[in-house]
Amino acid sequence: MDSKKRIIDGIEISLREPDITHYKWIGRDEEMRFLLASWLQIDKEDLPMTPVLVGDPGNGKTTLACASAQEFNQPAYLMNCTSDMRPEDLIVTPVISSGNQIKYRGSPLVSAVINGGVCVLDEANRMNEKCWASLAPLLDDRRYVESVIAGVKIKAHSDFRFVATMNDDPSTYTIPGYIESRLKPVIEVEPPSGEVLRAIVKANVPYASEDLIESVIQHMLKDEDAFLSRSFSIRDAIEVTRYAVRLSRKGEDYQKSFEYIMKTGSESL
Amino acid sequence: MKDKIITLPYFPGRAEDAYNIKEEISRIEGCIVVVDLPDGLEEEIKKAVKKLPRISLIVDDLGRAIPIVPNEPAIETVRTSLENNINLEFIDASLSFPREEFRGMDKFADLVEDIGVERYAELMKPYKYQYTESRHKYMALKLRELMEKNNEILFVCNIKHFKGVMQSLDEPLDVGYGMVAPTTTCKVKESDVGKISSEIPFLTFQYENSRNQGFDRKDAIIQLYEDEEADLGLVETYKYARNLAISDGHVYPNLYNILAAAKYTQDDDYAFNILERSQTYPYTYNESNCIIKSYLNYDLEPLDGTRVLEIKKKLKLDLKGSTKKKRSSHGGFFRYFKRTQECFKTEMIFVNYLRNNYFQLVPSGEFEVEEFQCGLGDGIDVKQSLRYRFTDKIFVKNDKMINNTGYVVDFGGISDDAIFCDSQNDCVGTATKYPQDDGFCWNCMVIFPDTLEVEVSSLLYRVSYFNALESCVDLAVQYSDFVYVFSDSIVESMENNPKVKFLPLERIPQKLRDEMCCFDVEWRN
Missing domain, CATH: 1.10.8 (Helicase, Ruva Protein; domain 3)
Incomplete structure (x- = not known):
């Protein structure tokens, strides 16, 4: 089947290509080890963790996430978060195509969920509570996302991994407690020597x-x-x-x- | 001849192996137990083992040391053999190093101290192969002698040397006896236990307690992690520690990985508590006869490998314990001033900076209607869509968001001079008078959201001189949906309040802070 399109519960969802990244992580091997360790899955019952990278702007959080995905031999799907983002932007967006037909376009997150790969949710603390709420089942042992717009429940691929990056500076929104408890470990990306x-x-x-x-x-x-x-x-x-x-x-x-x-x-x- | 030997290889320091060896020795009958401890140190080691669970360290003049700890498989071998009256032989050689290289050094321990244990281990590297090979040959020779005299031998050996010793058994052996370097037996205090063993003292303690029932490392680590505050995330913390160990090439997490998991899945304070608890080993001497330094083991490796993990312990300002002066409800208690126009302008720039850079948007409960682009927002606005049906456009509703954030800025210091309010920017706070002229400097101030519905001057009386920060945060929380506190201190009672976020004062650019901090007044009454 075309990896760009998937039919889930009779609904066709077009997917994104992973980001072509050639990031190289130099020095600070421990930070990469901390991230890779959180993605380990040692048996079928064991679920990978959903880590967050925190640190000041320009310290290499996104680079670390993408380089770790490479190291993990999984494609990276980068998704930039904004304060006006809505749950459907994060999951499945309806778009009007030719002939006034509604098509469903999967976000990079959903593409990673379906195809398997690492979703890097960049600057995640800019998202509002509604968006976080839609991610809650994906970040715990249920491992699925639900698109209200398309009316489908999407189960995560066993190779799906997640990492969010957040600035330590003031966020537009506070992360809700029930999400904070799911986002672990919180790995600090410190300035290098x-x-x-x-x-x-x-x-x-x-x-x-x-x-x-x-x-x-x-x-x-x-x-x-x-x-x-x-x-x-x-x-x-x-x-x-x-x-x-x-x-x-x-x-x-x-x-x-x-x-x-x-x-x-x-x-x- | 080799079939006379039952081998029990072990990983040094691993409590699981110690337990298995204990079980095996207790089970066998009519066997002689042979262990890879230095020949010639039997008396010293046995004497120290008899004092277990009190921990000792046998140090020789060459800077090598043998920790007498319960979880060490070789030590457990001695302990169980003594408890069961089983014949025991030490077969390792206490070999010296090539002294020409270090002429004039009588005590290698001094050299270790002078150049550091890592550098010392580095210097020894060229001689290590020859040194290790000689030990293997010596052990093989001793084993051969014992095989001639005994029917069955239980050979307990470090997994590193096991292969070398067994191979040497088949070779012609020609090795001289090593000299036995003079030793000192040091009593080890609780604070030094972590320095002499690669095992976590708390786990050593757990091993000692469960020595007869069986040691479960997972349970012991979970016990170490158990904390009232961390109960919810404990499984995640253990899971992450386990993953870190695997990524490090180990089966079980070491202290570094245990602390890293605690730090990254909980927080630094929790990790710090775990670090403190991990050093617990109550069965120790109160006083020591030695200063415990870094030593090498008999494989010329440092006794404990170290890696650095930074744990920042939060320093909390205990406001609860400080003197609290009752707020006066008497209006005359406060003085009123008017700031210059220039100062008002600075204040406006400052307030705008905060409102534009630090804000939390919350739904106002009202909707905005806009044309459908690519998302359905909060649903289709039927009314508007019907109204414009002839244009073929669909209109959707979106939550209208408002910013209802308050700010507390703590410039520091305690005021006993004035409490100001500014109805233009809706702020109130304490200030101290300049020593020389009529100007003032803010100590702590609260800036309310511009949606404040009460008269700001009515809040003057709620600000305390002595607990300015606490009173300002209280006020801000009452009149805002979310509060940013810029301070180098933390109000403990508000630390876990989800409505409050503490940020260091330096987050506000220095220039803005400097301009805002002090102001001039025009008149007062």
């Missing part, structure tokens, strides 16, 4: 010279407390390096411009 940060920047900006990378890292670690207290993130380090490469290629004094980026960047933060 200087050595790991250097390796991450090198891997992400391979065309940057060693000197330039070193200069970015030195600048960020000049005040290590500021780095650890989340004034800068890994994403900042990568972006600043990329920008500095562009400036240096234009023949500008990147050191000077770099100081400017860092200064304005830290002020805006």
Whole structure:
């Protein structure tokens, strides 16, 4: 059967393709082990856990989730959550196709539920309580989602795994207690050490010279407390390096411009 | 000849193996028991074993140590043999190291102390093969001698050496006796038990208690996890600890994985409690005759492998215990000031920042109607759809969301100067006077939602000077659907309130905080 379409209880649901991701997780092996361990299923009766990755923006939560899916040999289905999301956006959405026909389109979450794979619910704390409520049976031993719109109950594939990422900063909505108790373990993604940060920047900006990378890292670690207290993130380090490469290629004094980026960047933060 | 040997290999430190060995030794008759403990240390070890369940550590001058703990299979072998009056032989060699490399070092224990146990183990690596091979040969030689004199031998051996010893039995043996390094028997205090064994002291304690009935590690770990607050998630916590052990290549979780599971499925406080409880082993000496440091075992490996897991214990401000001054209902107790226009403007920017960045939307109970795009929202609005039926459009209803969030900002310090209110931005709080001029600095303030239905000045009397934070949080909870508290302290009574979220003050940008913190007044009465 076409993996893009599935008929469930007589209703045809078109599914999404998994995300093509080639994320590489550098250093911090323990965090990946913590995540992979939560997905283990040691016998048929044993159910995988539904973990959450928490940490400040730019620390690599989504990267960790996708890289772990790769390590787990399962496709990753990324789903970005927003505050105006509705339960049907999360599960099955009706769309009007040609001939004014209603078609049912499965979300990345439902695609992972049906095909098997890892659903990465990114920035999940932006979702409201209604959306969480629709996920409750999927996150416990019932392992199904129900689409009210399509009128179907969808059982999860045995290879379905789930991970949510959440920022530690203020959320639009509070996670309801009954969901919080289902989302375990809560794994913290901490900022990396200087050595790991250097390796991450090198891997992400391979065309940057060693000197330039070193200069970015030195600048960020000049005040290590500021780095650890989340004034800068890994994403900042990568972006600043990329920008500095562009400036240096234009023949500008990147050191000077770099100081400017860092200064304005830290002020805006 | 080999058929005279019944072998019982064990994993060092594993209580399950200790129990199986105990059962096997108690069952057999007419056998001599042979164990891979150093030949020449029989007296010291037996003396220390007789003192069990009190734990000791036998340390030699080469920096090697033998922990006398109940769950150690080799030690259980000695203990059971002594209890059952069975003949027992120690056959391991107490070999020395190549001393030329470390000329001048009389006591290797000092070297361990100087350079650290990991570095010491690293230095020993080149000699380890020769050292281990010599021990295997020595054990094989001793076994051969015993086989000639006895009909049946029960050989209890570390699984690491088992193969090497058995292979050496078939080879021509030529090995000299090792020298027996002088030893000291150290009494071990409860706080040191974890340092000398790879087993968790609490599980050692459980093994000791259930030594005659059988040891179930799963039950023991669950007992360690048992806590009133964590009852609901206990199964998940154990399951995660088990998964972590498997991902680490182990059958059972070690302390690191037990704590990681506690931390990530419950919280840091719970993990901290488990860490404290895991170190419990009541059958110990109150005083020790040695300072327990890091040592190597006879395989030249550190006695306990360590990995670091950060556990942050929450420091709570005990407001319940602090002096609470009764709030006065007398209006004259409070003073009234008017802030400058510039300060009002700063306050407005500050309040807008909070309302735009930290908010919780809740359904207002009313609906908004919009054209159907791709979702049915909260159902079709029949009225509107019928009204516009000629356009072929469908209209759906959506919950109208409102923001009814309050904020408490605790800038710190205790005020005895003033309580302010601002009806423009609906806030009230305590402030301290500048030492030099007429300005003030906020200590703690509450900003109400803009839907506040009461006059804010009527809430002035509810703010306490001495318990400003607690009173402000109380007020905010009463008049808001959700409250963000920006403070470096926690109000214990509100910590588990789902309506309240505590965030560190530094979450508000420094610039905004600095501008907001202090203000000038125009006049007062």
